[in-house]
Amino acid sequence: MSFLLEFWRFLRVRKKYWLAPILIVFLLFGGLIVLTQGSAVAPFIYTVF
């Protein structure tokens, strides 16, 4: 819950509200997939981390 509050504050400060629906969809669907997957092993992509 504190994460959502912090992220909301972040969006307000940065004025990047368009990220909110994307994140919500991610958390709902992507999150489900990830959580049922066991471990998420990402490859090393230089600019991503």
Added chain:
Amino acid sequence: MNQPTRILGLSAYYHDSAAALLVDGEIVAAAQEERFTRRKHDPGFPVEAISYCLGEAGLRLSDIDHVAFYDKPFLKFERLMETYAAFAPRGFRSFSMAMPIWLKEKLFQKKLLRDELTELDEEFAGDSKLLFAEHHQSHAASAFFPSPFEEAVVVTADGVGEWATTSVAIGRGNTLETVKEIHFPHSLGLLYSAATYYTGFKVNSGEYKVMGLAPYGEPRFKDLMLDKLIDLKDDGSFRLDLDYFDYCTGLTMTNDRFSDLFGEPVRGEEELLTPFHMDVAASVQAVTEEVMLRLTRALADETGIWNLCLAGGVALNCVANGKILRDGRYDRIWVQPAAGDAGGSVGAALAAYHQHLEQPRQVNGALDAMRGSYLGPGYADDEIERRLTAAGAKFTVLDEDALISETAGALADELAVGWFQGRMEFGPRALGNRSILGDARSPVMQKTLNLRVKYRESFRPFAPSVLREDVADWFEIDDDSPYMLMVADVRENLRREMTAEEQALFGIEKLNVARSDIPAVTHVDYSARIQTVHQEINPRYHALISAFKERTGCPVVVNTSFNVRGEPIVCTPEDAFRCFMGTDIEVLVVGNCFLRKEDQNPELNLDYKDAFELD
């Protein structure tokens, strides 16, 4: 009496995790996690480094007032999402691979940090103590606050942090104000990494090899790069042409257009290095120097400030640093010794202290606050003896004079000497406390150290440690370079011209030709990556080189890090003894203990050659 302010700085979850401890603004301890876990560039949460830092000051985690992390994950996420959105539908593969790890971990880094910290000490108060600095703010803080300057221009440049890839700040007293930034995807560090990738080296660790390779080549692609890859303005600002790069959307640094532009495919790791790769290396190095020179010149003119501080991965490019120094626009230049991400831990802690808490800053105009970068673990004499005895080592305990004299004698006899003294260095360089030393005058020392000690067939020469008072007699520089972050040429009268036959040699063969009176530390273009050794910073190391000079007339020794290829620099006396027994190091000096290889039990010899994954 007021309680001292204690701040723990952390850098983690990318590469080179590290922790640093600040007590009332003083850097008390700092160390990289890899030195403890013995895993090179360890990106994990720095449990061991934190425990060490706390132990050094006799504190528990719950005694800490603030924990400062070196970057801001939400901002990074914003940059990722905007980049993917800007390039969509290209980049879907990268997106689909990156998102799971972000959704599972990286977005929740604050919680992750809090959980890890609470596991270390359940009385740790959590959220209220956590602070986050921006990546380049951490770099800039690490460059300015420990510097010996009251006022300075601060330039940071690396691959990418959140958005910034290059930043300019003005530091005055305890303030540090960012005045301009260049944002992702336009990045000098990523341009260098693209060339690193293209020439077949590992991105993020092979960049120094490109720098070492550059003197073998001609910068014949410099104009092509400036024409096609990078639009560089007079003030040093730039934009990259993203048509040639793949890092925004793909899983590689460069694309086919990049290869077509230069006319050859990306070199495979095991493929031979050719003059073409050397020319690419020389060209990207020349472009990097051009960018840094234009940027720093413009800033000197613009601000009228004559002190310069540098940090960020690009600041580890000591060849470029040397050129900025010789350019003469600045009276003094100070480079953070842990200029890479590990140093972000020190920077985040200093930013918290001076910027967040607005605490004053003490400046010593002569000495910086990094204490020679000797901020890691040290061991008392009796503990060293106990540990070496337990490891089965046979040693003699000598007094200071005998120790210096015996070791200088071993160096003069051209023996490879493991030199383990005092506190471990923080940052990528060994600066005379965890070093392997040799005779710089010896024409065979380079080969011996490379093949029998470091287990590498390298085209890079070793670096010299030289007494500060003698540096101008041996190299074309008369400035401090205590952190081995300045390159300068060997003085002309000490050089030896190569014959046409020798000029035609290739790679390491060329390096093995004696090019000066100190061949072991002279690169093919007569340059050397210099460490000046100061009596007031490292008296024992200074005494050793002085004794070597007394015997030989030469105040220069070879200084290479105490490790083999792929191994983190040694941390404990046991690490040093293991490395000693696994290589052809002939003499090991740990504190006051003097060990000769022939006295050791041969059963303790180790097969060390393949013990570490190559970098």
